[in-house]
Amino acid sequence: MAKGDRGAPVRGSEVAGEPAPDFVQLLTPDGERIEKSVGADGVEYSVEFTDEEYRELYRDLVVIRRLDAEATALQRQGELGIWASLLGQEAAQVGSGRALRPQDMAFPTYREHGVLYCRGIDPIMPLSLYRGIDQGAWDPNEFKVNMYTIVIGAQTLHATGYAMGITKDGKVGGDDGEAVICYFGDGATSQGDVNEAFIWSSVFHAPIVFFCQNNQYAISEPIEKQTRIPLYRRADGFGFPGLRVDGNDVLATYAVTRAALDNARHGQGPTLIEAYTYRMGAHTTTDDPTRYRVASEVEEWQAKDPIARVRAFVEKQQIADAAFFAEVDEQAKQESLHLRERVLAMPDPHPLTLFDNVYPNGSPVVDAQRERFAGYLDSFEGSAH
Amino acid sequence: MSRIKEFPLPDLGEGLVEGEILKWLVAVGDTIELNQPIVEVETAKAAVEIPAKWAGKVHAIHHQEGTTVEVGMPIISIDTDPGAGEPAEAERTPVLVGYGPRTAAASRRPRKANGSTPSVSPPPVRTTPAPPPPPPVVEAPAPPARALAKPPVRKFARDLGVDLTGLTGTGPQGSITRDDVQAAVSAPAAAPVFSAEREQRIPVKGVRKLTAENMVSSAFTAPHVTEFLTVDMTRSIKALDRLRALPEWREVRVSPLLLVAKAVLLAAGRHPMVNSTWAGDEIVVKQYVNLGIAAATDRGLIVPNIKDAGRLSLRELADAMTALVQTAKSGRTAPADMSGGTFTITNVGVFGVDSGTPILPPGESAILAFGAVKEAPWVHKGKIRVRQVTTLGLSFDHRVIDGELGSKFLRDVGAFLTDPEASLLAWT
Numbered sequence: 079m080a081k082g083d084r085g086a087p088v089r090g091s092e093v094a095g096e097p098a099p100d101f102v103q104l105l106t107p108d109g110e111r112i113e114k115s116v117g118a119d120g121v122e123y124s125v126e127f128t129d130e131e132y133r134e135l136y137r138d139l140v141v142i143r144r145l146d147a148e149a150t151a152l153q154r155q156g157e158l159g160i161w162a163s164l165l166g167q168e169a170a171q172v173g174s175g176r177a178l179r180p181q182d183m184a185f186p187t188y189r190e191h192g193v194l195y196c197r198g199i200d201p202i203m204p205l206s207l208y209r210g211i212d213q214g215a216w217d218p219n220e221f222k223v224n225m226y227t228i229v230i231g232a233q234t235l236h237a238t239g240y241a242m243g244i245t246k247d248g249k250v251g252g253d254d255g256e257a258v259i260c261y262f263g264d265g266a267t268s269q270g271d272v273n274e275a276f277i278w279s280s281v282f283h284a285p286i287v288f289f290c291q292n293n294q295y296a297i298s299e300p301i302e303k304q305t306r307i308p309l310y311r312r313a314d315g316f317g318f319p320g321l322r323v324d325g326n327d328v329l330a331t332y333a334v335t336r337a338a339l340d341n342a343r344h345g346q347g348p349t350l351i352e353a354y355t356y357r358m359g360a361h362t363t364t365d366d367p368t369r370y371r372v373a374s375e376v377e378e379w380q381a382k383d384p385i386a387r388v389r390a391f392v393e394k395q396q397i398a399d400a401a402f403f404a405e406v407d408e409q410a411k412q413e414s415l416h417l418r419e420r421v422l423a424m425p426d427p428h429p430l431t432l433f434d435n436v437y438p439n440g441s442p443v444v445d446a447q448r449e450r451f452a453g454y455l456d457s458f459e460g461s462a463h
Numbered sequence: 464m465s466r467i468k469e470f471p472l473p474d475l476g477e478g479l480v481e482g483e484i485l486k487w488l489v490a491v492g493d494t495i496e497l498n499q500p501i502v503e504v505e506t507a508k509a510a511v512e513i514p515a516k517w518a519g520k521v522h523a524i525h526h527q528e529g530t531t532v533e534v535g536m537p538i539i540s541i542d543t544d545p546g547a548g549e550p551a552e553a554e555r556t557p558v559l560v561g562y563g564p565r566t567a568a569a570s571r572r573p574r575k576a577n578g579s580t581p582s583v584s585p586p587p588v589r590t591t592p593a594p595p596p597p598p599p600v601v602e603a604p605a606p607p608a609r610a611l612a613k614p615p616v617r618k619f620a621r622d623l624g625v626d627l628t629g630l631t632g633t634g635p636q637g638s639i640t641r642d643d644v645q646a647a648v649s650a651p652a653a654a655p656v657f658s659a660e661r662e663q664r665i666p667v668k669g670v671r672k673l674t675a676e677n678m679v680s681s682a683f684t685a686p687h688v689t690e691f692l693t694v695d696m697t698r699s700i701k702a703l704d705r706l707r708a709l710p711e712w713r714e715v716r717v718s719p720l721l722l723v724a725k726a727v728l729l730a731a732g733r734h735p736m737v738n739s740t741w742a743g744d745e746i747v748v749k750q751y752v753n754l755g756i757a758a759a760t761d762r763g764l765i766v767p768n769i770k771d772a773g774r775l776s777l778r779e780l781a782d783a784m785t786a787l788v789q790t791a792k793s794g795r796t797a798p799a800d801m802s803g804g805t806f807t808i809t810n811v812g813v814f815g816v817d818s819g820t821p822i823l824p825p826g827e828s829a830i831l832a833f834g835a836v837k838e839a840p841w842v843h844k845g846k847i848r849v850r851q852v853t854t855l856g857l858s859f860d861h862r863v864i865d866g867e868l869g870s871k872f873l874r875d876v877g878a879f880l881t882d883p884e885a886s887l888l889a890w891t
Contacts, residue, residue, distance in 0.1 A: 151498045155516040156473025363886030364476035459573045 081405025095321040101322050101354060104329040107382045107390035110242035117334060119349075125333040135328050136392060137385075137406050138172045139385045142192040144410035145201050147209070148417055149191075151183035153363045157421060158208045162189045166358030169384030170291045171194060174332025174353070182339060183199070185237035185260040188226040189291075193261065197221050201413070205421050212427065216461045234275035234288065236270075241342075250285045257297065258286040265296020267312060268304050275349075276316040279446060285342035288313075288350045291325060293357035310352035311433060314354030318348045325353030326384040356382070414428070429455060466544040467522050469537035472517075476508040481488045483531045484538065485510060493521045495543070501539060502594035505566040520545035524722050524758055611638035620749045659767050669765035681825045684858040685741065689820040690869055694877040695841050697851040704882050715778065716785045719853075720756075720810050724780060726879035728752055728773045729890050731806060734872045741862050753806035755824060757782060766824055767796045768804035808833060818854040828863040831876065853880070 100118035103113055104125055114124045127135070146164050164171060167189070175196030180182060186193055191204050199216045207214045207226060214225040222241075227233035237260035249256040265269035266272050267290060270367040279286050281395055292302050292309055305312070313320025323334045356379040359366050392398040433448040464821045472482055485503040489495055492632060498514040500625050501521075505511075522540040527534050533766040610627040612620070620627050624648050632639035667675065694782070706712050731738045731752050739748040754772035758765055769775070769783045793879040809821050812835035821830045841850035857873045864872075 148498075151514040154473070154475065154511060154513045156471070160477055283807055360509070364508055365513075366511075368510075459575050 099134075101324055102330045103324040103327050104283070104333060105324075105327045105391055107326070107387050109387045109394055111329075111391060111395075115330060117323070119319040119321045121321075121331065123333040123337065125336075127329070129395075130393075132388070132392055133402065135172060135176065135332075136191070136203070136385070136388045136398065138176070138196065139168045139328065139388060140406050141413055142172065142195050142416045143385065143411045145195070145417055146191060148414035150359070150416065151207055151364060152205070152421055153208070158363075159207060160362050160364055161208055161212050162362045163342070163357075164189050164191050165361040165417050166356050166379065167291055167293055168192055169328035169330055169388075170325035170353040170355050173325075173328040174261075174289050174351075176336040177332045177335035177339060178222075178445070179257075179343075181249075181254065181256045182343075183224060183237075183258045184223045184228055184238050185233040185239060185254065185258065186223060187230075187261050187263060187266075188228050189234065189263075190223075190226075194221075194223055197223050199223060201417055202420050204419070204422075205240050206424060207426065209421065213423055220335070223419050229270040229339070231269035231275075232263055234260050234262055234266070234272045235278075237286055238275040238279045238284055241279065241286040241348075242282050245285060245345075250343060251345045252343070255345070256285065257291050257339040257342035258284070259339065260286060261289050261291065262294040264290065264294065264301050264304055264309060265299060266290075266298070273316075276318075276348075279348040280316045280318050281292040283347040284350045285345065287326065287338040287342055288348060289335065289353065291353045291355055292351065293355050294360065295367075295371070297359055298367075300371075305313065308352065310350055311338070312418050313350035319349065320350035320352065322352040322354055325355030326379075326382045326387070328388060329382060340379050347367060355384075368388055410423065464835050467472075467540050467542050468517055469525075469540045470517075471535050471537050472504070472532050473513075474534045475504065475513075478681035479506045479508065479534060480583060480613070481531050481533050484526050484528050484529055487524060488512070489515075489521050489539075491524055492704055493519050495519065495521060495541070506659055508615050515541065517541050518542045519543040545575050574843070604625050611636055612640075612671065612835050613638070616644060619760070623648050632819055633872075654886070662712070663769070668767065674764050677825050678822050681823045683797055684825070685828075686862060687820070687823065687858050688861045688864075688866065688869065688874055689858040690866075691850060691854055692877045693854045694880050695843065695850045695879050696836055696853050697843075699883050700783060700836070700879045701849045712778070715781050717781060717858075719812075720808070720833060720838055721781050721853075722880060722883060723755075723808060723810075723831070724754060724772070724784065726876045726883075727806060727808060727831060728754065728780075728880060729886065730872050730875035733775065733875055733890065734868060736868055737859065737864060737872050739828050739863055740805075740826050741828065741860055746863055749805050751805070751807045753803050755827075756787060757807060757809035758788055759795060760791050762794055765791055765801060766804060767791055767800040768807075770803070779840055784829055812836060812853065818856040821858045822855060823858060827860075829857060829859040832858070843851040855880075 084085055100116065101187060102115045103112055104115055104123070104271050116122050130365065143165065149158060149161045149164075150163050152158050152335065171190060171192030173301050175190075175193040178197070184197065191201070194203055199221050202224065203216045206212050216223065218224045224233065224236065229234070230370065237258050241258040244250055244256050244258070258293060260275070262272060265430070276288070277287070282307075290309055296304060298358060301309075308322060310322040311318035321334060322463070323330050325331060334351055338351055341347070341349060356376075357367075358376065389403070430448060433444055433451070436444050453457045473478075475482060476576060482504040483506075485505050486864060487502050489499075489501045495515045495518060497516075497518045500512040501840045502513050503510060503511055503517045518544045522542040524539050525537050530583060532538055579722075601652050610630065611632060611634075612627055619641055620639075621642065625644050627639055629643075630639050630647055631637075633643055634640040636832070664673075675731065696719065699719060701723065702716050703719065707717055735748050736746075737749065738752050739746050739777070750771045751771045753768040753770050755766045755768035758767065767787050771782070772780060772783070775783060787796075790800070804824055805827060807821075807824050807827060809819075810833045811819050811821075811829060812833050815835050815836075818834040819832045821832045823830050834856065836851050836853045838849050839852040840847050841852055842848075843850055857869060857872060857876075859869045875886075
């Protein structure tokens with residue numbers, strides 16, 4: 079892929095301040111539609127959606143935000159151990175999640191609730207994980223989404239290995255080829271794992287899209303303490319294309335992700351997408367962002383809200399009317415109430431399930447441990463054993 | 464199921480044991496919706512709003528603002544069906560997270576009366592021979608090897624130097640609570656009690672406050688190094704006597720401090736780096752010396768400075784120093800006279816002490832303590848003589864000044880005071 083000379087020195091402000099001009103954007107914060115936008119990879123991006131598709135994107139964004147808010151409330155009410163909110167990152171997740179084709183495989187961090195939703199995974203799944211009921215209970219093979227990875231950046235290596243594997247299985251090349259998308263954050267780019275994954279993917283031409291949601295903070299560490307150049311330019315050094323997209327623009331995120339995945343499935347190797355966005359809430363419910371960032375910065379990003387711009391656009395285009403918005407709000411409310419009821423009704427797992435799924439075909443050591451633990455449980459009065 | 468539900472404080476952030484009620488956002492009698500923010504709680508990790516778990520009417524608020532509540536204790540009761548007349552007794556709903564709602568009577572599930580021990584099979588043993596038969600079970604329970612207490616209570620006790628084994632616990636299962644530890648240290652026999660009448664409380668403000676802020680800021684920002692040099696000032700003292708004898712110096716107040724100031728100004732000219740400011744990514748070396756003189760006044764320590772003191776003649780310097788100290792003592796020093804200092808001398812000798820390790824005024828890189836000038840035995844020209852001796856203490860910011868430079872500067876100040884005439888001839 080031919081690229082222009084982008085070797086000029088970079089000012090620090092390019093990292094922390096306004097995004098570079100080669101930021102792909104198809105929908106401005108005011109809801110103005112941009113026909114075409116050229117990425118840092120020199121490619122011109124555009125997207126065409128039907129009115130119905132625009133409405134469905136809006137619906138996705140609103141519903142996942144509402145479900146996320148419900149999960150945060152449930153944590154505050156003592157019903158979840160912790161919650162990692164996606165507030166502010168809805169467009170990055172819906173845009174990329176909807177760009178996946180059925181055969182594509184996703185490797186999430188622990189914040190990709192919107193991607194799970196787009197893949198048809200029951201929204202209760204991440205909540206049962208954060209409630210301590212299970213370790214993530216969706217079937218990765220059925221939904222083509224791997225388990226949440228809590229270890230920062232570790233999934234990039236899993237994803238790279240998977241991508242190399244499907245190449246060896248002959249599943250790459252052609253329109254029906256498979257591709258892999260791997261999610262991670264800005265902080266993860268400082269991890270060794272991520273850099274190793276870049277090298278392996280590059281050298282072995284793996285069919286993978288590295289999708290970095292740069293939400294500006296690695297917990298409390300700001301992006302300017304992670305990098306001196308825009309993150310997407312890291313790809314240059316590893317030898318594959320990188321580009322930055324407005325991560326609060328669901329259309330642009332969809333367009334660049336779809337193109338990068340298609341390149342991967344056709345055997346064109348990896349791409350790094352830096353979705354430039356902002357974590358509007360805390361890192362997790364355990365964190366207090368007011369201790370390390372100023373309110374004016376949050377307000378600035380509030381004006382770039384990913385949902386408000388889609389709403390402004392569909393209103394202006396008269397793609398949707400007040401009845402539609404009310405219907406979506408009602409759906410979001412009902413889904414969140416339903417989610418709450420189901421979370422509160424979740425039975426505690428039986429202690430012995432701890433020993434399940436450790437080995438696929440059992441193990442004499444684990445069996446002995448299970449038996450011993452069952453005996454211990456049985457020693458209490460009133461035990462059902 | 465009761466319609467009055469008690470909401471216990473959850474563990475809001477992974478392993479917290481308590482939280483402080485910052486602000487109630489609702490009052491008793493208010494009608495509230497599901498997820499409406501009801502209270503702000505501050506934990507060790509964050510201040511957060513808690514949304515209502517149920518819609519209904521606020522029936523009771525159990526803890527006032529400013530109180531610290533243990534995780535699991537009810538903080539609010541909500542009537543979930545306020546339209547249905549008088550409510551019955553409240554029902555406590557369990558929380559998933561944290562240590563759970565507890566009552567004082569809460570205890571572990573009892574073990575089965577007999578047969579319980581044999582039902583637990585021993586851990587599997589792979590290749591070792593058959594184990595010896597277990598010793599007969601002794602019924603008398605051994606005293607607990609370790610007093611029961613939660614880790615934060617243990618730490619609390621350790622911090623206060625309380626031995627937990629000597630305490631009687633009032634918590635669940637006889638565990639020792641924070642209050643038990645507190646009671647142990649507050650026990651009257653512990654130490655003599657001094658009444659508040661014999662303590663004076665001075666509000667920290669004004670010069671005291673400013674001094675404190677400056678000293679803390681400097682002491683914990685600039686890595687200080689202090690060096691000492693003891694010098695024979697006899698020739699300087701004699702020079703001052705000769706100076707006082709000159710007609711045009713008759714009205715002038717002349718003290719050894721004047722010569723120390725002159726020595727600093729000349730030595731700073733030879734080593735400009737001592738007269739500089741550490742400014743983060745650069746060092747600002749000043750070609751002028753605003754010479755600060757620390758002055759003890761009724762209001763506290765103030766450090767006025769003489770602007771561009773290097774340009775003054777010795778006579779002008781003497782007048783400036785006299786004026787500066789008099790203004791300071793009378794409390795009329797202008798703010799401008801106290802800012803912009805580049806090098807400071809603190810004359811601790813006037814209090815009769817030998818030396819000290821002064822703390823740098825913020826923004827300056829070196830400060831000289833001038834000790835008392837005392838008669839002392841000194842080896843002079845190969846013989847022990849009584850000489851006028853003083854000790855100089857130089858503190859400097861090691862970010863800017865290394866030991867070599869600091870030593871050379873201090874040595875030059877000392878050389879001037881040892882032999883001012885020769886130094887003047889050699890350096891000026």
